[in-house]
Amino acid sequence: MLNIKGLEENGYHILALEGEVDASNSVILDEAIQGLISEGSLAILIDGRELAYISSAGLGVFMSYLEDFQEKNIAFKIYGLTEKVYEVFKILGLHQLIEIFPDKQTAFSS
Amino acid sequence: MEHRITIYCQTTALAQLRDFLRNTLTMPFLTENDKLQLILAVEEVCANLIIHSHDCNAKDHINLEVKEYPGKLIFEIKDQGKAFNLLDYEIPDLIKVKGEKRKGGLGIILVKKIMDEIEFESAKGTNTCRLIKWFQS
Numbered sequence: 001m002l003n004i005k006g007l008e009e010n011g012y013h014i015l016a017l018e019g020e021v022d023a024s025n026s027v028i029l030d031e032a033i034q035g036l037i038s039e040g041s042l043a044i045l046i047d048g049r050e051l052a053y054i055s056s057a058g059l060g061v062f063m064s065y066l067e068d069f070q071e072k073n074i075a076f077k078i079y080g081l082t083e084k085v086y087e088v089f090k091i092l093g094l095h096q097l098i099e100i101f102p103d104k105q106t107a108f109s110s
Numbered sequence: 111m112e113h114r115i116t117i118y119c120q121t122t123a124l125a126q127l128r129d130f131l132r133n134t135l136t137m138p139f140l141t142e143n144d145k146l147q148l149i150l151a152v153e154e155v156c157a158n159l160i161i162h163s164h165d166c167n168a169k170d171h172i173n174l175e176v177k178e179y180p181g182k183l184i185f186e187i188k189d190q191g192k193a194f195n196l197l198d199y200e201i202p203d204l205i206k207v208k209g210e211k212r213k214g215g216l217g218i219i220l221v222k223k224i225m226d227e228i229e230f231e232s233a234k235g236t237n238t239c240r241l242i243k244w245f246q247s
Binding site for chain 2: 001020022023024026030053055056057059060061063064065066067068083084085087088091092093094097
C-alpha cells in the first residue's frame with residue numbers, strides 16, 4: 001500500500017511517501033515525479049519519513065529520472081529515510097548519486 | 111523448521127509474500143536490517159519471475175520454502191516458467207543504468223549483494239532458485 005501526498009514549501013514540490021513501494025505500485029511514484037517535471041518544477045523533495053519499504057521497482061523510478069534532473073537543472077533531494085530504508089540505498093550505492101538528508105531543514109538549507 | 115507459501119503470479123501478491131516473510135523471519139539472531147534485506151532479496155527474485163517468466167499470469171504460481179539450519183537460512187523458490195538464472199546476469203554498472211534512464215536491473219544487484227550464495231537448477235520443467243544467507247549463531 002502506497003500513499004503519496006503532494007505539497008509545496010520553501011520553493012520545493014514535496015512528495016510525501018507513506019507505506020511500501022514495490023512492483024505493484026511503483027507506477028504511482030513514477031507518475032507523481034513525471035507530473036512534477038511536466039509542470040516545470042525545479043525543485044523536488046521526497047519526504048521519506050513514512051516510507052516503510054522500497055524495492056528495486058521504486059529505486060529504479062528514482063534512477064530513471066536522475067539524468068533528466070541534471071539535464072533540466074532540477075534539484076532532487078530525499079529526506080527522513082529510516083535507517084533500514086537508507087541501508088538499501090547504500091547497498092546499491094544510490095546514496096552517492098542522490099542527495100539524501102536526515103531532515104527537511106537540512107535538505108532546504110543544503 | 112520449514113515454512114512454505116504459494117503465491118500467484120501477480121505483482122499484488124508481493125505484499126502477501128512480505129507478510130509471510132515478516133512472520134517467518136522471527137529468529138533472534140536477525141536484526142531489523144537483516145530482516146528487511148532478506149525480505150527484499152526474496153521479493154526481487156519473485157518479482158522477476160512474476161514479471162519476466164510468467165508475464166503476470168495469475169493462473170501461474172511460485173512456491174517459496176524457508177529452511178532454517180544452524181548458521182544459515184535457505185530460501186528455495188520454485189516455479190514452472192521460463193528459466194531465469196540469476197547467475198547468468200552480470201551486475202550492471204550503476205552509472206550506465208543512470209545514463210540509460212533505465213528502471214530495471216537494480217533488483218539483481220540487491221540480490222547478489224544481500225545473499226551469500228545463489229544456486230539455480232532447472233529439471234523436468236521446474237526451476238529452483240536457492241538463496242542462502244550465512245549467520246554467526
